[in-house]
């Protein structure tokens with residue numbers, strides 16, 4: 001188990017952990033640390049909600065996990081590999097990461113090129129990459145948009161296209177930042193069904209959509225005050241309005 005004391009630790013990760021974070025501290029330039037002492041472990045089969053008020057540091061934490069941001073202190077391991085600049089290609093090979101802003105994910109002239117970009121980079125033959133991309137776009141109701149630019153899609157459609165691009169890489173670890181933003185109830189339900197069917201080892205999803213998180217995840221990590229004051233089963237937490245309110249997460253608002 002990770003060391004949860006405030007003493008910074010450099011001990012090795014648990015052999016069976018998929019994601020392990022020990023005493024992580026992160027600060028933006030000239031500011032007090034937004035993440036002050038974060039420790040948790042995700043194991044195979046974990047589907048985890050990352051909850052916390054706006055500005056609590058959810059996106060910052062997720063970006064630390066894939067090495068987009070460098071912690072001030074503490075350690076992160078993915079599949080036992082330390083998240084450090086020299087290991088990043090190896091660390092990222094198995095992670096699907098969905099940015100809070102889907103525009104950060106779509107950069108090719110057409111949607112089909114966005115969805116085939118990753119697989120082609122990893123050597124999947126073009127015809128196969130295109131077949132798989134068309135299937136993913138069909139799953140997300142975007143087959144008619146394959147040859148259009150991301151600019152011609154609605155916010156929700158861009159989010160679905162970004163998800164198709166992420167899933168095209170067949171990740172074993174899926175990290176999503178606010179994946180239901182811009183989606184109507186029918187698409188939120190469809191996305192939950194798609195995610196529940198994926199052969200994923202570990203899922204970590206930051207969201208404010210408590211009801212949706214209750215359908216997709218089993219465990220909740222709550223970020224508040226730069227720490228994780230709560231790591232518990234999500235169902236009892238969703239019934240506990242007082243605790244949610246105290247953590248800055250009022251229900252039904």
Ligand SMILES: Nc1ncnc2c1ncn2[C@@H]1O[C@H](COP(=O)(O)OP(=O)(O)O)[C@@H](O)[C@H]1O
Nearest residue numbers: 028029034052053054055056057058059060061
């Ligand atoms: N690039 C940045 N420079 C400085 N401060 C930032 C930057 N990005 C985020 N922050 C601050 O860090 C805190 C956490 O932000 P963020 O991780 O985006 O929170 P969340 O995803 O939970 O809404 C906020 O107070 C935010 O203002």
Ligand SMILES: [Mg+2]
Nearest residue numbers: 058059060100
């Ligand atoms: Mg965020």
